[in-house]
Amino acid sequence: xxxxxxxxxxxxxxxxxxxxxxxxxxxxxxxxxxxxxxxxxxxxxxxxxxxxxxxxxxxxxxxxxxxxxxxxxxxxxxxxxxxxxxxxxxxxxxxxxxxxxxxxxxxxxxxxxxxxxxxxxxxxxxxxxxxxxxxxxxxxxxxxxxxxxxxxxxxxxxxxxxxxxxxxxxxxxxxxxxxxxxxxxxxxxxxxxxxxxxxxxxxxxxxxxxxxxxxxxxxxxxxxxxxxxxxxxxxxxxxxxxxxxxxxxxxxxxxxxxxxxxxxxxxxxxxxxxxxxxxxxxxxxxxxxxxxxxxxxxxxxxxxxxxxxxxxxxxxxxxxxxx
Numbered sequence: 240x241x242x243x244x245x246x247x248x249x250x251x252x253x254x255x256x257x258x259x260x261x262x263x264x265x266x267x268x269x270x271x272x273x274x275x276x277x278x279x280x281x282x283x284x285x286x287x288x289x290x291x292x293x294x295x296x297x298x299x300x301x302x303x304x305x306x307x308x309x310x311x312x313x314x315x316x317x318x319x320x321x322x323x324x325x326x327x328x329x330x331x332x333x334x335x336x337x338x339x340x341x342x343x344x345x346x347x348x349x350x351x352x353x354x355x356x357x358x359x360x361x362x363x364x365x366x367x368x369x370x371x372x373x374x375x376x377x378x379x380x381x382x383x384x385x386x387x388x389x390x391x392x393x394x395x396x397x398x399x400x401x402x403x404x405x406x407x408x409x410x411x412x413x414x415x416x417x418x419x420x421x422x423x424x425x426x427x428x429x430x431x432x433x434x435x436x437x438x439x440x441x442x443x444x445x446x447x448x449x450x451x452x453x454x455x456x457x458x459x460x461x462x463x464x465x466x467x468x469x470x471x472x473x474x475x476x477x478x479x480x481x482x483x484x485x486x487x488x489x490x491x492x493x494x495x496x497x498x499x500x501x502x503x504x505x506x507x508x509x510x511x512x513x514x515x516x517x518x519x520x521x522x523x524x525x526x527x528x529x530x531x532x533x534x535x536x537x538x539x540x541x542x543x544x545x546x547x548x549x550x551x552x553x554x555x556x557x558x559x560x561x562x
Contacts, residue, residue, distance in 0.1 A: 259501040260501030263323055264297040264534040271327035273312025275305045276327050278425070279361050279445040279526070280317070283490045284328035287358055290513040291506075308398025314345045316352070321497035323506070328358070331488045336403045339556035348549055353494040354541035358514070359528035360443070360487035363462040364402045364447050364473065367439040368432050369455060376459040376479035383414050391418045393428040393437040401425060402468075403556060404462075405441040410555050411484055418535045432456060443488045444469060444527035447506030462486045469527035487529065491541050503538065511536050 268291075272284045281303060288299035304312030313333040319325035334348040346352075359449045366375065373379040382388055392409070394402040402421075409417065420437055420497060422428035425446050427480050433455045444461065448469055460479040461467055476484045492510060494503060513519045514530055534540060 244352055244387065254306070260499055263502050263505060264295055266324065267298040267300055268323070270299050270301050271312045271325065272301050272303050272533065273305065273309035273327065273330065273333055274303065275424070276303045279443050279488065280328055280330050280490050281559070282360075282445065282526065283523065283528070285360055286519060287328075287492070287513055290293055290516060290519045291509055294509050294512065308337065308396070310337050310341055310344060310398075311347075313337070314491065316495055317346045319495045321353075321495040321499075323494065323498055323502035325491050325495065326355070326506070327493050329493045332398055332400060332403060333547060334491070334493070334545050335557055336398065336552040338549055339553045340398050340403075340517075342527075345477060348545050351496050351502055353496055353498045354538040354545065355492035355494055355503060356510050356533045356536050356538060357489060357491045357522050357541050358510070359526075359530055360463075360489045361443040361445050361528055362467060363441050364440070364444055364451070364470075364485045365402070365408065365441055365459045365462070365476075365484075366451070367430070367457045367459065368435045368437070369457050371438055371457055371460075373410045375478070376474070376481060379459050383412055383417070386416050387513060389416055389418055390435040390439060391420055393420050393422060393432055393440040394420055395425040395428050395442075396423060400505055401428065401440050401442045403552065404486050407486060407555055408484060410468075411481070429456075448527055461485075463529065467527050467529075468524070475516065475553070483506065489544070491544075503508060507536075507538060 270284055270288050272281045274280050284301050288301055291299040309330055309332050316325060316327045338344055338482055367379065373382055385389060392405055394405055396402060425442060428440060432440055433450060444467060450456045451470060458473045460476040460481065461473050462484050464475065464477045466475055476482060
């Protein structure tokens, strides 16, 4: 009798869960963005949330929870009820670089989340002040390696994309003598480079298109396999002679660990449709984003990406802990 009651209870719970997934969502959904409003992750999250809201019939509301290189908002997701009503737009930093930068990190990117899908990659560009005396990437590299020239590198703070990606660049070049200047965000760092106070930086295409097109800064190469339609005149790092420097500040959707599989499947199905929607695709591509192919849109593909990114950044960043 006890076994029968247990079986009936299990079947009932499964039936209720299935019904919940079919009707999901029945109320607004919060999408945590672990960075300030107006940045690339925030913009990508709002574009995708717009589509999810229209398609699923409930508001997907972006909530910015900034702090500690994105780890504050990410930690908050681990504390959320796993019912599909709190999601987050994760990031290369929060789910790739953070374990190496934060020894006391309160989450494990590879275990404490349910991956929904990779949304977009935002390629990195190596840029310099407009009057920097190097005509191309090879000349820039020669000057960067010259120990007689102590170049100044700007970044938006430890743990930021500009910090991690330029750390990768200087590691590959074997450069340790540059003066590294930290700012409180990309805006101030970029402003000082435009003004000639610092020599160079690495950052996401989303932040740089306007300044590059306006000749306010000099672009040497984009760290992708193919040139970007948004900046067709900027060569790839492979074309420019630095083929191993391939890096993108990707964004992806995650849910708390334990979120029902039916709800995760519904979210993945809808987000995949968003990437196929002409209007949504255009908004993302106009930013300079690179969208994943069909195979790259599965939860399994995202889980694999997270594991590979954690492994990639650990040896590069472990000697530079966040303060």
